[in-house]
Amino acid sequence: MFFRIALLVLKKDFAIELKSYEILSTTAFFAVSCVAIFSFAFVKEGQAVEDAAAGILWIAIAFAGTLALGRTFERERYGETLKALLLAPAPRPAIYLGKLLGIVMLLFATEVLLVPMVAFLFNAPLFDRPVLLLALLALGTIGYAAVGTLFAAMLVRARTRDVMLPILLYPITIPVIIAGVRGTSALLQSPPDEPMATLWIALLGFFDVVFVTLSLWTFEPLMTE
């Protein structure tokens, strides 16, 4: 029942997004332009600064994530549909889970574009250890989106939501970004530092458990007026 509702919410978001591809295309374009800006900043005499690729990848994910979160809930606010969603006779954590899955899938879709682009532009051997990279990206994205979904949902009612989302989200999720960046740059060394990457993956898993638990636990009282 719980997961069926979460999947229904996901399906709803999916159906709306498939009609226009608005959020996916804008987010992906934004992420790509982010990488382009960084490439101007970190390339000297045709060579990328060492170790820049991991940082650029994760900063682009974080910035694009903020944009996607803002847009997703702006859509709900515009149609006043979040209120309707919350009125539904369904457990609130299930609604949260559905929204979270939607954001995570959106970010995964962006990363499918972003990772090859960073690997290509910065000559970074990102695909040498595909399983470890996949684990880093998946766990990092989930951790970031878990907190982001909670705060973006709360901010729907706030007047200053555009500025407040990054202000609240970044300090809390910086540990996730640090783990992602350090894990990825361990993979980019030659030879790849697998034990180090595994350690950061474990830490990311730990953050995810803490963040998802806290979010599921606080979503219900936070969304009650």
Next chain:
Amino acid sequence: MQRLFIPVLILTAAMFAYSPVAIASAPYESTMLLVQKIFYYHFPAWMALTAAVTVCFVSSGIYLFKGHAWADRLGFAAAEVTVIFGMFGLVSGSVWGRKAWGVWWQWDARLTMAFLLELIFIGYLLVRKYGGPGSEKLAAAMGIFGGATAPFVYKSVDWWRTIHPKTSVMASLGETSPEMWYVVWFCTAIFLMLSGLLLAARMRLETLRAGLDRLYLAAED
């Protein structure tokens, strides 16, 4: 609460006035000598912060799940106290680091995490000030996530190799140097009482403000 305020204030002030004497009488640390004396205010500041973060975490939880207005006010007061002691701890640590490590700031795990914790609670205050109506709940969520970050800050020195001393330094200080141990906890008591006083004063201010708002509303009707 009200009756205790003045006596505790006097006691704290007296202990604070005596603390330089106590710190001067403590033995020199073998390698850092005079520089290490910053420790007697640095560690207590972080202890006071820990207490304030704990209060903020618990009262944010109470406010979210029970909806008591006093818990919201207490969380707000505790967040302000957290920011003040965090600022003091960061500055005192930075001054100490300049002399002990040769740099003002080092991006190691403990320092980074402590800086993040400070950012989270500054975010809390920003939300309270500029978030508009309904920001109390947002702030409470910040308080809960900030409280969840605090244990990471504390344990970071044991999990990563950092240049900051480990937590075991304090645990073994009672045996290695009882005189230092006694002075540190004397100063910690001062800082904890100070944070309690600040909390009580802020709490009273918020309560008066809430009362004033109620009166305004009643006068308008």
